[in-house]
Amino acid sequence: MRNLVTGDQMKEVDRYTIETIGIPSLVLMERAALAVVSEIEALVNKKSNIWVLCGNGNNGGDGIAVARLLHLKGYKIWAILAGTRESGSREWLAQLDIAEKIGVQLVNFPEFPPGECNLFVDALFGVGLNREVLGTYKEIMEKVITYGPEITVAVDIPSGIHSDSGQIMGTALRADVTVTFGFEKLGTMLYPGKGYSGRVVVADIGFPAQSLSAIRPSFFTFESGDTKEIPLRPAYSNKGSFGKVLVVAGGRNMSGAAYLSALAAYRTGAGLVKIFTIEENRTILQSGLPEAIIATYDPEEAEADTASFKELLKKQCEWASVIVLGPGLGREPYVKNLVEEVLTNAYVPIILDADGLGAIADHPDLTGYFTENIIVTPHLGEMARLTGSSVEAIKKNLIAAAREYADRFGITCVLKDAVTIGALKDQRTYVNSSGNSAMAKAGSGDVLTGIIAGLLALGLEESDGAALGVWLHGRAGDAVREKYGSYSLLASQLTEEIYTILQEQTR
Ligand SMILES: NC(=O)C1=CN([C@@H]2O[C@H](COP(=O)(O)OP(=O)(O)OC[C@H]3O[C@@H](n4cnc5c(N)ncnc54)[C@H](O)[C@@H]3O)[C@@H](O)[C@H]2O)[C@@H](O)CC1
Numbered sequence: 272m273r274n275l276v277t278g279d280q281m282k283e284v285d286r287y288t289i290e291t292i293g294i295p296s297l298v299l300m301e302r303a304a305l306a307v308v309s310e311i312e313a314l315v316n317k318k319s320n321i322w323v324l325c326g327n328g329n330n331g332g333d334g335i336a337v338a339r340l341l342h343l344k345g346y347k348i349w350a351i352l353a354g355t356r357e358s359g360s361r362e363w364l365a366q367l368d369i370a371e372k373i374g375v376q377l378v379n380f381p382e383f384p385p386g387e388c389n390l391f392v393d394a395l396f397g398v399g400l401n402r403e404v405l406g407t408y409k410e411i412m413e414k415v416i417t418y419g420p421e422i423t424v425a426v427d428i429p430s431g432i433h434s435d436s437g438q439i440m441g442t443a444l445r446a447d448v449t450v451t452f453g454f455e456k457l458g459t460m461l462y463p464g465k466g467y468s469g470r471v472v473v474a475d476i477g478f479p480a481q482s483l484s485a486i487r488p489s490f491f492t493f494e495s496g497d498t499k500e501i502p503l504r505p506a507y508s509n510k511g512s513f514g515k516v517l518v519v520a521g522g523r524n525m526s527g528a529a530y531l532s533a534l535a536a537y538r539t540g541a542g543l544v545k546i547f548t549i550e551e552n553r554t555i556l557q558s559g560l561p562e563a564i565i566a567t568y569d570p571e572e573a574e575a576d577t578a579s580f581k582e583l584l585k586k587q588c589e590w591a592s593v594i595v596l597g598p599g600l601g602r603e604p605y606v607k608n609l610v611e612e613v614l615t616n617a618y619v620p621i622i623l624d625a626d627g628l629g630a631i632a633d634h635p636d637l638t639g640y641f642t643e644n645i646i647v648t649p650h651l652g653e654m655a656r657l658t659g660s661s662v663e664a665i666k667k668n669l670i671a672a673a674r675e676y677a678d679r680f681g682i683t684c685v686l687k688d689a690v691t692i693g694a695l696k697d698q699r700t701y702v703n704s705s706g707n708s709a710m711a712k713a714g715s716g717d718v719l720t721g722i723i724a725g726l727l728a729l730g731l732e733e734s735d736g737a738a739l740g741v742w743l744h745g746r747a748g749d750a751v752r753e754k755y756g757s758y759s760l761l762a763s764q765l766t767e768e769i770y771t772i773l774q775e776q777t778r
């Protein structure tokens with residue numbers, strides 16, 4: 272598990288470290304600059320022309336320190352100063368004073384250094400960026416973009432990217448490498464910022480654990496090694512030890528959704544999986560996944576005799592220890608009753624997806640049945656329908672959108688996008704770092720519901736199950752892309768790779 276921070280949280284970590292712990296600000300800055308220099312040295316030689324663009328806050332202070340360290344090592348270096356001395360931060364002025372004394376080559380914008388630039392260091396804005404970039408700063412950035420440096424190394428975060436949302440604040444500088452300090456900022460984890468950051472190196476510059484605790488960190492991601500969080504299947508056990516997953520899914524011409532979800536639950540470790548679906552799906556599902564128990568209903572009877580249908584649903588819910596509700600259910604009128612009955616009768620975790628969410632969007636009163644063991648897994652379109660917001664508005668701040676929905680009902684909300692967000696009911700927010708665009712295919716979401724269900728069946732509670740499920744799903748996607756490339760992934764192949772990731776658990 273790796274902690275992530277907002278810009279304000281990072282500033283608070285800095286402040287606490289300096290004022291309460293007592294590590295001087297310039298010591299942190301020196302370590303930050305050393306970390307950047309070490310990345311730069313792997314990319315240049317003594318003939319390279321290196322330009323460092325420095326704002327006049329502490330990000331720019333880091334930049335001047337980088338220029339000084341490279342100058343002392345004999346590199347061909349120019350620092351370009353943006354902004355005036357009068358508004359420079361204390362640390363920036365200290366760095367400038369040192370740089371001037373030892374003869375670092377400096378130019379003041381609008382002047383630019385002579386010749387060409389082989390490696391560009393972006394130290395214009397860091398986590399202090401808090402408004403749209405306009406005027407002179409915009410001009411500087413545009414000029415850098417037209418220069419087109421061969422390689423760009425960003426200090427802490429690419430300038431112009433908002434550290435909380437990853438949004439471009441008017442203009443931004445694209446980096447090949449971003450060297451960030453202490454903890455990765457949300458802005459380099461989320462698009463479009465993620466696309467501007469290149470390879471992100473998290474440099475340890477000596478923040479003590481107390482400084483992190485002081486902000487009560489709530490954002491995190493998983494990384495390799497975190498498979499260990501998945502519960503072991505003990506040797507002394509039987510199929511009943513690992514939970515009974517009920518997959519309520521699959522309407523007309525949609526047996527595949529039920530199949531993928533059920534298969535993924537089994538592959539993730541569930542002991543028993545039952546698919547509750549329409550009668551016409553029975554044969555195909557039985558031959559496709561003979562390991563699953565199949566229970567069926569007739570949609571016309573479900574429409575005509577609601578009392579019997581409700582009774583049937585009640586029994587299914589009593590059997591289950593985890594329920595997947597929604598994949599491929601379709602939008603016939605009885606689906607509303609079905610969703611309502613499951614929500615009222617089940618006292619176990621429910622993963623609510625696809626047409627299950629559609630029913631909620633069409634009948635918002637159903638949210639009255641939401642309890643803390645609900646996990647909703649909308650993609651952006653479904654989230655827009657659920658909330659009445661536009662996809663564009665949700666995209667501007669995915670974390671806020673997911674968090675707001677989760678908190679409104681006290682549930683867990685997994686908002687699926689290129690970077691999936693898990694606003695967990697325990698108030699932590701998971702930001703996914705696995706997966707790839709090859710997974711943007713039909714059926715991928717059905718597999719995710721099955722994986723989360725499988726993890727809950729193994730005994731994880733909703734928050735951990737949702738976060739680990741998203742991560743495992745992405746890891747499986749990465750494994751499929753390794754073998755089949757970016758175009759040819761099929762959702763069923765995700766289920767085939769789950770085992771390769773789970774094997775790490777016992778390694
Ligand atoms: N001692 C410390 O506090 C440390 C700070 N560090 C560096 O300091 C950075 C944060 O420094 P600062 O808080 O000084 O802020 P920045 O250097 O990121 O920004 C400088 C100032 O620009 C102004 N600004 C914001 N948006 C603007 C816009 N659109 N147009 C024009 N001006 C704008 C703000 O007033 C801000 O204070 C980090 O990203 C990191 O690089 C590191 O050196 C580690 C230690």
Ligand SMILES: [K+]
Pocket residue numbers: 330393394395396397425426427428429430
């Ligand atoms: K920067």
